[in-house]
Amino acid sequence: MVEVQKDAQTLSDKMKVENMDVYYGSFRAMKDANLNVPDRRVMALIGPSGCGKSTFLRALNRMHDLTPGTRVTGKVTLDGTDIYAANIDPVTVRHRIGMVFQRPNPFPKSIFENVVYGPRIHGENNHKKLVEIAERSLRQAALWDEVKDRLQRSALDLSGGQQQRLCIARVLAVEPEVILMDEPASALDPIATSKIEDLIGELKKEYTVVIVTHSMQQAARISDFTTFFLLGELIEVGTTSDIFTRPGDKRTEDYITGRYG
Amino acid sequence: MVGVRANKAHRDERIALVFLILCSVIFVVGIGLVLGYLAWNGTKLFFQDHYSLLTFLFSPDWDSLNNKFGALPFIAGSLLATGFAIVVGGPLGVAVGVFFSELAPKRVADVMKPAIEVLVGIPSVVYGWLGLTLLVPLIAKVFKVEGDGLLAGGIVLSIMILPTVISLSEDALKVVPNSLREGSAALGATRWETISRVLVPAASSGLAVGIILGIARAIGETLAVQLVLGNASVVPSSFLKPAAALTSEIILDMGDAPDGSPLQHALFSMALLLLLISMVLIVLIHYALRKRA
Amino acid sequence: MARALIATASPEKLNSDRARSRRLLDKFMTGVLWAAASSIIVLLLLFIAYEFVQGWGALSWHFLTGYPSASDAGGGVGPEIFNSFYILILTLIFTLPIAVGAGVYLQEYAGSGRFRDLVQFSAESLATVPSIVMGLFGLLIFVQTFHWHFTAVGGALTLTLLNLPALMRVTQEALGSVADTYREASMGLGATKWQTVLKVILPSAIGPLTTGVVLVAGRIFGETAALVFTAGASVSYGASAYDFNPFHTAETLAVHLWSTHREALVPDADQIANGSALVLLIMVLVFNVVARVVGRQLTVRLTGKA
Numbered sequence A: 001m002v003e004v005q006k007d008a009q010t011l012s013d014k015m016k017v018e019n020m021d022v023y024y025g026s027f028r029a030m031k032d033a034n035l036n037v038p039d040r041r042v043m044a045l046i047g048p049s050g051c052g053k054s055t056f057l058r059a060l061n062r063m064h065d066l067t068p069g070t071r072v073t074g075k076v077t078l079d080g081t082d083i084y085a086a087n088i089d090p091v092t093v094r095h096r097i098g099m100v101f102q103r104p105n106p107f108p109k110s111i112f113e114n115v116v117y118g119p120r121i122h123g124e125n126n127h128k129k130l131v132e133i134a135e136r137s138l139r140q141a142a143l144w145d146e147v148k149d150r151l152q153r154s155a156l157d158l159s160g161g162q163q164q165r166l167c168i169a170r171v172l173a174v175e176p177e178v179i180l181m182d183e184p185a186s187a188l189d190p191i192a193t194s195k196i197e198d199l200i201g202e203l204k205k206e207y208t209v210v211i212v213t214h215s216m217q218q219a220a221r222i223s224d225f226t227t228f229f230l231l232g233e234l235i236e237v238g239t240t241s242d243i244f245t246r247p248g249d250k251r252t253e254d255y256i257t258g259r260y261g
Numbered sequence B: 001m002v003g004v005r006a007n008k009a010h011r012d013e014r015i016a017l018v019f020l021i022l023c024s025v026i027f028v029v030g031i032g033l034v035l036g037y038l039a040w041n042g043t044k045l046f047f048q049d050h051y052s053l054l055t056f057l058f059s060p061d062w063d064s065l066n067n068k069f070g071a072l073p074f075i076a077g078s079l080l081a082t083g084f085a086i087v088v089g090g091p092l093g094v095a096v097g098v099f100f101s102e103l104a105p106k107r108v109a110d111v112m113k114p115a116i117e118v119l120v121g122i123p124s125v126v127y128g129w130l131g132l133t134l135l136v137p138l139i140a141k142v143f144k145v146e147g148d149g150l151l152a153g154g155i156v157l158s159i160m161i162l163p164t165v166i167s168l169s170e171d172a173l174k175v176v177p178n179s180l181r182e183g184s185a186a187l188g189a190t191r192w193e194t195i196s197r198v199l200v201p202a203a204s205s206g207l208a209v210g211i212i213l214g215i216a217r218a219i220g221e222t223l224a225v226q227l228v229l230g231n232a233s234v235v236p237s238s239f240l241k242p243a244a245a246l247t248s249e250i251i252l253d254m255g256d257a258p259d260g261s262p263l264q265h266a267l268f269s270m271a272l273l274l275l276l277i278s279m280v281l282i283v284l285i286h287y288a289l290r291k292r293a
Numbered sequence C: 001m002a003r004a005l006i007a008t009a010s011p012e013k014l015n016s017d018r019a020r021s022r023r024l025l026d027k028f029m030t031g032v033l034w035a036a037a038s039s040i041i042v043l044l045l046l047f048i049a050y051e052f053v054q055g056w057g058a059l060s061w062h063f064l065t066g067y068p069s070a071s072d073a074g075g076g077v078g079p080e081i082f083n084s085f086y087i088l089i090l091t092l093i094f095t096l097p098i099a100v101g102a103g104v105y106l107q108e109y110a111g112s113g114r115f116r117d118l119v120q121f122s123a124e125s126l127a128t129v130p131s132i133v134m135g136l137f138g139l140l141i142f143v144q145t146f147h148w149h150f151t152a153v154g155g156a157l158t159l160t161l162l163n164l165p166a167l168m169r170v171t172q173e174a175l176g177s178v179a180d181t182y183r184e185a186s187m188g189l190g191a192t193k194w195q196t197v198l199k200v201i202l203p204s205a206i207g208p209l210t211t212g213v214v215l216v217a218g219r220i221f222g223e224t225a226a227l228v229f230t231a232g233a234s235v236s237y238g239a240s241a242y243d244f245n246p247f248h249t250a251e252t253l254a255v256h257l258w259s260t261h262r263e264a265l266v267p268d269a270d271q272i273a274n275g276s277a278l279v280l281l282i283m284v285l286v287f288n289v290v291a292r293v294v295g296r297q298l299t300v301r302l303t304g305k306a
Helices: A053-059 A090-096 A111-115 A117-121 A127-140 A160-173 A190-203 A216-222 A240-245 A250-256 B004-042 B053-058 B072-103 B106-121 B124-143 B150-174 B178-186 B191-202 B204-219 B223-229 B246-253 B262-292 C017-058 C061-065 C078-109 C114-128 C131-145 C152-176 C180-188 C193-204 C206-221 C253-263 C269-303
Strands: A013-024 A027-038 A042-046 A070-078 A097-100 A178-182 A208-212 A225-230 A233-239
Touching (some): A097 A160, A111 A117, A117 A127, A117 B191, A160 A178, A190 A216, A216 A240, B004 C131, B072 B150, B072 B246, B106 B150, B106 C206, B124 C253, B178 B191, B191 C017, B223 C253, C078 C193, C131 C152, C253 C269
Parallel strands (some): A178 A208
């Protein structure tokens, strides 16, 4: 269990969500969500399937923009600026807020090209710099030793766990400030999962991490704060130890004690 | 449960199976016959008339009255017209395929796609006629030439292969998993960057199949090119001078060629050449598809 | 690197120069793609409009039903239109059983095996044979070897070979669109495979099957290169022109367009050609519309859903 920070009150908030609704067509998938995401901590989003935690996560980097018919209202700020403001380009938002998906999705390119995809797009073409970035990101993702001799091989040849760490390296290469993770280990075996969890523990030293997980044990292991969702509503948020030992809301307590899955 | 009814059903099943297999066999027999008859008649020029294969393929002298059967003018015409069609129609077709797969809202696609299907249905003779009455005079005015030739032929062919390339490109792009689009967007790429850097490379073998089928369509096209190419029998020196293709030459001269004459045999050899080129293209397609898997 | 570009969260910095040019490129290419697609639609409309303008004047009852003239102006294309339909129907009669049969076999019966690959490969090869080459094959077999000379049957058989692959693919796709649950339900009730195919699967697939067949029919209607040397480029004049004898020379409308222009014997050759082209174009549109409408109606009537 993660140690409760004594100076929790002086933590700054990297992101703030205010009165956020998400509509799929006319269906209100997320109702009036409010949340402060502390800087350089791990925030876990838990709740039964269908509760809207992935919907909430995807609103944090404007992924819903890609789905026609989806609407997000309310305010989501990054360091004080509303990312949904009219003059903000979603492309740059996703540059600063990265995402790792449930199933690893490496491009059908070499390992090297996968990692440097982001930097290339953002204008970096100096090969020496790209190699540096690739090595740094792969080391951060704890994958460097396993692939350093086969950077030119196809990323699709890697195992599932390696692919997922590659996807994390890919995100790190862009140097975001926030990393959103949507059940990143759910498609992986236990050994790969524990490697990812160790990785998250390292990442939070530099990045703010928001992670959706269906496993309460995982949330308890790796997160500093936990938010509980149910049926499209944000029910409760608090330090992980508080949520799991003395949840304030009965619905939270019912979920934690396993009354529903 | 054995009864009269069940027996009849089983007997019907057997008869049906024989019928169905026969139908399938007809396909095999059909292509076998076509290959056989064309190989037999297409080689008479070389085996019966003892004309040199190399001369046939590479000599630019075609003069049927004087027993000269160098088919290079027509081979060159076919290749050049097809090449033009691919260079112009290929990228355009892929672009529209990208449009349908990535950009077009459903309402727009529902209007545009049936229109493309109409383009498929227009007979090639009508394309040729439109080319002759609309395009050739236009070229004549702009370039101060007669108007017929490879430019007209190439443009007509580009339009004719568009539906094929468009539909296969769209299919190839739709098969690319959505997870790649999301992954690219999540890294801060614009839609065009995702299309050009991730989707098109990922769909490359499917796009190649579309292009190859476009080539096959173009090189086998007869009426449309015959009407606009101009029917010369020399190797074209420019895209604005009259030219001829293998297909157009066959349809023009076959009617007058006496039975059993070397001219007729030469035309059959051209047909055999077209058939062989088509077969090669099929093999290429299989190779491209295997590369994808 | 990237962080330096957009160090603070102020809106101005979130939209750096580089990001702006990438946005511009994205917008530009989006416009290019829209233009490409629209230009093709415009082209199609241009063709149709042009041909209407050119050929409308030639259309008259006499043109559509009268006989062609050998050397005078004022010939019609009645027999040619008749032949187009005649050969179309003949071709469909020959092609449909074989193509549907093979399609049913490959889709419902054949496992993966060498025979299946052979049939599939044969179909693909037949599909790539250029129509003029198929026409020469027809010339060799029907006109020469069988000594039929130019006949409607010869043309129809040649077109059969040409269109077998297309109709087989239509069948396979139509069958593929039928849900497996139907198959399972039927077999579960003790029906044989053939009974299932005949009574359940084919009827369920009738919508897409009809659409596909009508679209292919439209292409058969406009075929030229394969018919010039098998069905011929002339009609017998006089009363026997509307001839139901399949062994008579049968020039179709599409072939007539070409031969009229080629021979240029009549003074109004261009006008006849324009009129023929317009009729062909109108037929294409009709075939397309009928294919969709009838196909959809059949599906709705059968399954109760659009």
